[in-house]
Amino acid sequence: MGMLDDIRIVDFTHVYFGPYSTMIMADMGADVIKIEPPWGEMTRLSPPHFGGVSSTFHYLDRNKKSVALNLKDPKALEIVKELIKQSDVVIENFKRGTMDKLGLGYKDVKKLNPRIIYASLSGFGLDGPYADRPSFAPIAGSYCGWYRLTGDILDPKGPPIRPAEWHGDLDPGLFAVIGVLGALRHRDKTGEGQLVDVSQLDVMMAQTGVAITGYTLSGKLPWERQADRLPGPQTFGMFKAKDGYVYVAADPQMHQKLMAAMGVDDLGEGSEVLDGWVKDRTVDEIVEALKDAAPVAPVQNIDKAVEDPQVKYRGTMIEVEHSKAGKIRMPGFPLKMEKTPGVIKMPAPLLGEHTAQVLKELLGYGDEKIEELRKSGTIVMA
Secondary structure, three states: OOOOOOOEEEEEOOOOHHHHHHHHHHHOOOEEEEEEOOOOOHHHHOOOEEOOEEHHHHHHOOOEEEEEEOOOOHHHHHHHHHHHHOOOEEEEOOOOOHHHHOOOOHHHHHHHOOOOEEEEEEOOOOOOOOOOOOOOHHHHHHHOOHHHHHHHHHOOOOOOOOOOOOHHHHHHHHHHHHHHHHHHHHHHHHOOOEEEEEEHHHHHHHHOHHHHHHHHHHOOOHHHHHHOOOOOEOOEEEEEEOOEEEEEEOOHHHHHHHHHHHOOOOOOOEOHHHHHHHHOOOHHHHHHHHOOOOOEEEOOOHHHHOOOHHHHHHOOEEEEEEOOOEEEEEEOOOOOOOOOOOOOOOOOOOOOOOHHHHHHHOOOOOHHHHHHHHHOOOEEOO
8 A cells, every 4th residue: 555545646747856756756656647748758858868768767757657648739638637637636847837828727727626736846936036937956056055055165265066966856856745745634634725836946945944044143154154163173074095985974972982993092183183094094994993983984986875785785776677678776765664665666658658548547538539639649659
């Protein structure tokens, strides 16, 4: 039994932001119907291709059904509206105004299904001076200060740095899931649907909240507050070993255990003592020596991460079989839940793989009508 196996989602999302949200809910058991244009969602097309689509699509769009429609055709819009009447959630991250032009904005959809949860995902939200601007992940990361803060770690006078992975998409995607789940819970209690407005900038401001609150209280940026620290050992950060890097995260209360593990009597001022101790040892030697004294880890690339003993033991990586790409390894649903585990039931779909199935099973269309729609270009089937 899945957590959301009684929930149906009509998914109009693309790229990372929205598909990450719907992937999570699909892993939780929701029936996610991905509405794609006749040529396919844009992330399918990003090279390099594996079995005809990108690695990004293979990951973010697993567990979903693909229904390919030409939304410029009124018959396709009628199909979508009939699906929405039988669904619980609509989620979209089009440019502002696109859904309204299609007659699929929140006010329109609410008339079709008053209980609908309508999640609108965008760069800047549904109002404000930036509301109509297009956006991708790095735009929110730039506006909120994250990229500047990352550069400040190395050199406050140097350039800003973009962190790895697109957190300006992924973090708002997680909050979209939180919002939808909260709205579903409210509907359970009241019967009411609602609009969920998810802004990348709002979320990234929240994710930078510790640094921002420190600034509003002190009037100083994080690097300026760091410079005000009392002198003493610096035992929190990355250190260069003989064959790579380790991250040591030893707070002051751990210093006695750290010194014992290192076999030293004094950690000195700054990082000189720890730097010197680390540089003469291998990564494995350091991790083995310090693992019971303080948090410590090898700084791994993903080729090592996927083979890590803890990752293997926990079953963090899964394998799915795709009809075109073959076996694909990827991270699975990360939470271990006793009663309602996340399940990866199927790989990312072929374009239009489920068009006929959805039309038959949910809308009652017959083979003859489906074939007419295919010939007219209203629908695409795999």
